[in-house]
Amino acid sequence: xxxxxxxxxxxxxxxxxxxxxxxxxxxxxxxxxxxxxxxxxxxxxxxxxxxxxxxxxxxxxxxxxxxxxxxxxxxxxxxxxxxxxxxxxxxxxxxxxxxxxxxxxxxxxxxxxxxxxxxxxxxxxxxxxxxxxxxxxxxxxxxxxxxxxxxxxxxxxxxxxxxxxxxxxxxxxxxxxxxxxxxxxxxxxxxxxxxxxxxxxxxxxxxxxxxxxxxxxxxxxxxxxxxxxxxxxxxxxxxxxxxxxxxxxxxxxxxxxxxxxxxxxxxxxxxxxxxxxxxxxxxxxxxxxxxxxxxxxxxxxxxxxxxxxxxxxxxxxxxxxxxxxxxxxxxxxxxxxxxxxxxxxxxxxxxxxxxxxxxxxxxxxxxxxxxxxxxxxxxxxxxxxxxxxxxxxxxxxxxxxxxxxxxxxxxxxxxxxxxxxxxxxxxxxxxxxxxxxxxxxxxxxxxxxxxxxxxxxxxxxxxxxxxxxxxxxxxxxxxxxxxxxxxxxxxxxxxxx
Amino acid sequence: xxxxxxxxxxxxxxxxxxxxxxxxxxxxxxxxxxxxxxxxxxxxxxxxxxxxxxxxxxxxxxxxxxxxxxxxxxxxxxxxxxx
Numbered sequence: 389x390x391x392x393x394x395x396x397x398x399x400x401x402x403x404x405x406x407x408x409x410x411x412x413x414x415x416x417x418x419x420x421x422x423x424x425x426x427x428x429x430x431x432x433x434x435x436x437x438x439x440x441x442x443x444x445x446x447x448x449x450x451x452x453x454x455x456x457x458x459x460x461x462x463x464x465x466x467x468x469x470x471x472x473x474x475x476x477x478x479x480x481x482x483x484x485x486x487x488x489x490x491x492x493x494x495x496x497x498x499x500x501x502x503x504x505x506x507x508x509x510x511x512x513x514x515x516x517x518x519x520x521x522x523x524x525x526x527x528x529x530x531x532x533x534x535x536x537x538x539x540x541x542x543x544x545x546x547x548x549x550x551x552x553x554x555x556x557x558x559x560x561x562x563x564x565x566x567x568x569x570x571x572x573x574x575x576x577x578x579x580x581x582x583x584x585x586x587x588x589x590x591x592x593x594x595x596x597x598x599x600x601x602x603x604x605x606x607x608x609x610x611x612x613x614x615x616x617x618x619x620x621x622x623x624x625x626x627x628x629x630x631x632x633x634x635x636x637x638x639x640x641x642x643x644x645x646x647x648x649x650x651x652x653x654x655x656x657x658x659x660x661x662x663x664x665x666x667x668x669x670x671x672x673x674x675x676x677x678x679x680x681x682x683x684x685x686x687x688x689x690x691x692x693x694x695x696x697x698x699x700x701x702x703x704x705x706x707x708x709x710x711x712x713x714x715x716x717x718x719x720x721x722x723x724x725x726x727x728x729x730x731x732x733x734x735x736x737x738x739x740x741x742x743x744x745x746x747x748x749x750x751x752x753x754x755x756x757x758x759x760x761x762x763x764x765x766x767x768x769x770x771x772x773x774x775x776x777x778x779x780x781x782x783x784x785x786x787x788x789x790x791x792x793x794x795x796x797x798x799x800x801x802x803x804x805x806x807x808x809x810x811x812x813x814x815x816x817x818x819x820x821x822x823x824x825x826x827x828x829x830x831x832x833x834x835x836x837x838x839x840x841x842x843x844x845x846x847x848x849x850x851x852x853x854x855x856x857x858x859x860x861x862x863x864x865x866x867x868x869x870x871x872x873x874x875x876x877x878x879x880x881x882x883x884x885x
Numbered sequence: 886x887x888x889x890x891x892x893x894x895x896x897x898x899x900x901x902x903x904x905x906x907x908x909x910x911x912x913x914x915x916x917x918x919x920x921x922x923x924x925x926x927x928x929x930x931x932x933x934x935x936x937x938x939x940x941x942x943x944x945x946x947x948x949x950x951x952x953x954x955x956x957x958x959x960x961x962x963x964x965x966x967x968x
Contacts, residue, residue, distance in 0.1 A: 541945070675902040675929045682936065830935075834944035835928060842925055 390414055392651035393872075394641055396626050399427025399815075400858055401850040402657030403609035403620075404865025407462045410616035412873040417618070417649065419641065421625035426606025427657070427815055428822065429858075435802045437736060437747040439693045441814065442822055443602035444707065444734040444749070445571070446470060446858055447590025454529055455590070455859055457885045458866065461878075464608040470596040471738045474705040478595040481567035482792060484714040488564045494520065494592055501564065511555040515565060516592075518543075518551070522582050523589035528863050528875075531882035543582035544833045551581050563714060570709045570730050572856055573686045573753075578828035583855055590859055597705070597738040602858075629654070629663070631671040637845045638667070655868060657850045659824055660837055662816045673842055683831055686823040686856075687753040688808035692782050693736075695802040696746040700793040704735035712788055729753055731785055751822070752785055759807050759820070767809060778805040823856040839868040847871060891938065891964060892957055898937045899930065899953075912954030924948060930956075940964065 390413045395402045398420035406416045424430045428442030448455040449470055459465035473479075475492035491497060494516050502509040522543035527535040548569075552562050566576045572587055598604065610620045628642040640650045656663040661680060669677050702708070711730040731752035737745075758781070762774055782805065790796040808820020817824055825831050832855065838848030847868050851857070854864035870878055896910040905920055916922045922930065931947045934956075940963050950956050 673926070673929070674904055675926065675933060678902060679929050679932050682932075830932065834948070835932065840925060 391653055391872075393417070393653045393655060394419065394649045394651040395655045395657060396641065396663060397421075397427060397657035397850070398425040398606070398610070398620055399657050399850060399861060400429055400605070400609070401853075401861040401865035401868070402427075402655065403606070403613065404458075404462060404862045405655055405657070405849050405869045406613050406618050406620075407464075407609065407616065408866065408869035408878065409872055410613060410618045414653075414872070415617070416613065417651070418613070418620040419624035419626055419643065419649065420620060420622050421816075422814055423622055424603070424606075425610050425620050425622065426603055429602035429606040430814075431601040431603040431736075434693055434804055435695050435745075435747070437695065437745060438601050438603075439736045439747065439749055440598070440602055440734070443598060443605075443858055444732075445591070446596040446598070447587070448529075448594055448859060449596045450594035453590075453594055454531065455862070457531060457882050458862060459605075460885060461882055462609065463612050464605065466608065469599055469604050469608075471599045471705070473595040473597055473707070474703055477703070477706055478591065479568070479571075480706055480708045481564070481570070482708065482710045482712070482788075483563055483567055484712060485560050485563055488567060490568070490591065492592065492595065497592060501561075504564075505558070505561050508555075508557055508561055511557050512561070514555065515552070518581070519585045519588050519592075522585035526582065526586060527879060528867060529586050529589075531879050533876055533880040533883055540582060543585060544580050546581040547577055547829070548579045548581050548584045549576040552576070567709065567711070570711055570732060572827065573823045574827050578826070580829055580832055583827065583832055586855070586859070587857065597734070599738055601736070626663075626666060629667045631667065631843070635671060636843065638843050652845060653872065654843075654846045656841075656846065656848050657865075659817045659850075660848055660852050661818050663848075667843075676842055680837070683837075684826040684828070685817070685819045686821045686826045688755075688758070688820040689751050689806075689811060689822045690754045690778065690781055690808065691752075691806035691810070692750040692785070693804050693806070694748050694750070694800055696748060696796075697799045697801045698795070699746045700795060700799060702733075702735065702746070702748060702793060704738050708733040708792075710785075710788055710792075729784070733789070750782075750785060750789075752781070754781065754808055754820075759809055762809060764809055764813055774807070775805075778807055824850070824852040827855055839864075839871045888957070888961055888964075891960055894937060895934055895957070895960065898933050902933045903930070910953060912952065912957060914953045915951060916953065916956075917951075920953070934960065938964075 392415045393409055395406055395418045398418050402418055406418055410416050431438045431440055477489045477491055479490045481488045498513055498516050501512050524530045525539040569576055613620055625644040626641050627644045630639040632639045638654045640648050642648050664672060709732045729752055731750055733748055733750045736747050736749050786797050811817055811820040836853055838853030841848055849864050849868035851861045854860050896907055900907045914920055927948050931942050935942055942959055946959055
């Protein structure tokens with residue numbers, strides 16, 4: 389029977405869920421607070437250049453691979469929208485022991501790393517072999533209708549750290565293998581090997597960037613939703629969720645502009661802490677509310693959006709990561725320290741390098757309390773202290789980049805910054821994190837919150853219910869839709885693509 | 886910690902977090918029929934117990950538990966393993 393569904397937020401997970409439920413004949417309305425759709429897919433223009441707010445990486449996108457299949461299934465895949473990263477060097481990690489690069493393909497990485505650690509060839513092969521075995525065991529990654537859950541559970545329960553320790557490898561090799569943790573922001577001791585394996589596999593098999601920005605994917609998803617009869621309403625900031633008298637269901641959603649939306653089902657694609665704040669603590673089970681309150685947040689982020697006068701040899705088809713003091717022991721907001729700062733640099737123009745413009749984007753971790761002196765309500769654009777702090781935080785980052793790319797600082801032509809408050813404003817998260825809830829063991833797998841909620845007609849989706857990144861978020865959308873329309877058939881159809 | 890102490894600690898936690906009268910928290914109490922807890926509550930319960938006792942439990946086993954006694958048993962097993 390056709391149901392009406394209201395979805396809060398228009399990130400990739402919400403848009404995925406919308407298409408999959410619309411395909412089954414449900415009626416879908418998406419409410420987005422911002423003036424553009426897409427969540428972290430959205431871009432902004434500065435200095436005549438389009439910058440990404442979050443999306444910088446698309447894994448598993450070659451033909452026949454999971455993200456390629458999923459985007460095709462959603463009806464939004466266009467080959468020209470994406471560009472493959474440099475197969476010889478997709479990701480460069482600058483960590484305390486030196487520079488390590490990852491490239492395309494399992495075998496190539498195994499032989500490259502074995503050349504560096506010739507005595508540990510077997511261990512390196514074992515590591516990558518287990519990454520593959522683990523990744524293919526997830527039915528919602530390498531889509532399979534039927535699968536042996538026990539294999540997946542084995543990998544989900546093992547930590548990356550424990551696995552690497554069992555290999556008895558030297559610290560330098562350990563550091564190289566954990567370096568990609570900078571990408572998802574979870575420390576190896578807190579991280580499930582299973583989750584890590586999906587991320588590593590997706591990168592090794594096929595790493596891409598957006599040719600025309602994440603906003604084009606958002607547009608294609610919205611167009612598809614409208615084609616299927618759904619609607620995406622912009623500037624609809626949800627401020628309140630009404631609960632039925634018996635406390636078991638959500639009755640309606642109220643927006644800041646006074647509009648009210650009733651429906652059979654409600655899906656939240658925004659941060660769970662934010663949406664349940666709007667439901668009201670008095671309407672939540674105490675046990676759930678206190679659990680939610682205890683969930684740690686991932687690190688907050690600051691950003692710099694820069695135009696360089698010269699390319700300085702920076703490859704726009706490569707991502708550069710820096711953890712000068714090594715991959716930090718803690719990534720979550722409460723414990724990350726200023727001196728443990730890590731950051732990454734990407735190019736917002738992957739292939740169209742204008743002769744006179746060389747744009748780059750830097751996102752860096754930021755200790756939780758750094759911007760606690762300001763709030764969105766009172767912050768003014770010309771606040772001198774606020775702006776000075778943003779600049780100050782980038783001084784050591786620019787020093788570091790100057791070492792890697794001599795002349796970096798002198799070549800900065802234009803720069804503007806974002807703070808965690810920017811993230812709070814555009815993608816409401818409690819502390820301005822980009823990755824939401826800290827995806828440790830406590831908060832992933834069977835311990836994750838969602839897709840079901842304690843309200844019978846309310847579901848959750850998004851990175852907070854599964855894992856960060858475009859793939860994690862879109863698969864979370866698939867899982868949420870699966871709870872409503874049945875996941876087996878979706879997986880069967882994806883498997884057959 | 887002996888089993889009785891563990892049980893008493895769990896009961897205090899469950900009573901506070903799930904707002905259940907402590908006298909209802911017995912080994913025989915059926916999680917769904919007597920305590921009104923569903924499968925989502927099972928995960929919330931697991932997180933609170935782990936937090937209180939500082940131990941890790943198997944999610945699937947907790948989700949398959951039928952009575953509070955089953956939960957006590959699981960905790961007893963983990964506790965004796967770690968001893």
